[in-house]
Amino acid sequence: MELLIAYARNPSLELRNRLVERNLGLVRQVAHRISRQCSEPYEDLEQIGYLGLIRAIERFDPQQGCAFSSFAIPYIRGEMLHYLRDKGSVMRIPRRWQELHNKAKKIRKQLTVSLKRPPTDQEIANALEVPLKEWNECQLALQNRLLVSLDATISQNVDCSISFGDTLPDQDYQAKQKLEEDRLQLQRALGQLEEKTKAAIECVFLNELPRKEAAKQIGISPMTVTRHLKKGIQQLGSLLETQVA
Structure with a gap:
């Protein structure tokens, strides 16, 4: 606590580094817990956790009478969960393909009226002025896009898992x-x-x-x-x- 008080009064890189060294166990504790619940390597989570520890050190107020560990763990855990969220494998559709898809809706209706039948993929691709291969890839990507539930897990451990909802920031917090x-x-x-x-x-x-x-x-x-x-x-x-x- 003396180091924390000294840092609060006169912040310095030297004091901050000493505080980080003294609290490595907090980061490792959280990293071990989360690494058992997801496929991300422990070492990567540990490195990200140090960012949360540094933020906690910079924002901790010793005069509030709160234990530093209780204050720091939410910062450490938050950094790791945000990292997992950002690395999530949610499929992103290229903007060009989204635009092609929207344009194709109108073209499909127009061709259906003019041809008096549903148009083929080749006819739609010609109207879009893109290769048939690209149009097929665009359709496949949009068809395979999944709506991910907030309850869906990013875990290999059935008994203990983290959901996508857990990685979203708590607005009230x-x-x-x-x-x-x-x-x-x-x-x-x-x-x-x-x-x-x-x-x-x-x-x-x-x-x-x-x-x-x-x-x-x-x-x-x-x-x-x-x-x-x-x-x-x-x-x-x-x-x-x-x-x-």
């Missing part, structure tokens, strides 16, 4: 995670303000106190509170822009 990240960024920025400026911001905006009450608590005049608020808002804007960049 992502929203909460984004709020938590914004809160941490604001907290870091507040920590860089002067003591009275920080106190004014916290009293008025976070604790929703009237400016007169805030002035009493801080020991300054309401007018000075207003000046600190204006100054603090400008400084926070600059600090938050720097963090985002």
Whole structure:
């Protein structure tokens, strides 16, 4: 925890690397669990998991009283599942073939009317101005395209599997995670303000106190509170822009 506190106060590449080394076990634990549930090599999952570990280190706030392992595992697991989702074998139809297919629908109707019978594949290919072989490949690809259920598994283990639905991002979780990240960024920025400026911001905006009450608590005049608020808002804007960049 001392290293995490030191990193939160003064982030550096050296401290981050030391934290990664100390928490390799978390990545390996998750990688072993997921590798038993899919065909992806353990080594590949392990490498991807380190990205999640680094993100967790960068966003962890020791002051929240949460165990780092509990905070980091969702990041590590999320990186691995997103990797599996992106590597999924869902068939992608070339855009040109999709356009040919849509155009062929109209041509088929027109030829059926003019010929007074369903057109042959060769006649459709001629109207599309493409080789018959390409038109046949286009039809085959579209016919074989499968609608994948969210319950379909990407697993070789029948007893324990990961579904495609598991690899999709949880929108509610992502929203909460984004709020938590914004809160941490604001907290870091507040920590860089002067003591009275920080106190004014916290009293008025976070604790929703009237400016007169805030002035009493801080020991300054309401007018000075207003000046600190204006100054603090400008400084926070600059600090938050720097963090985002």
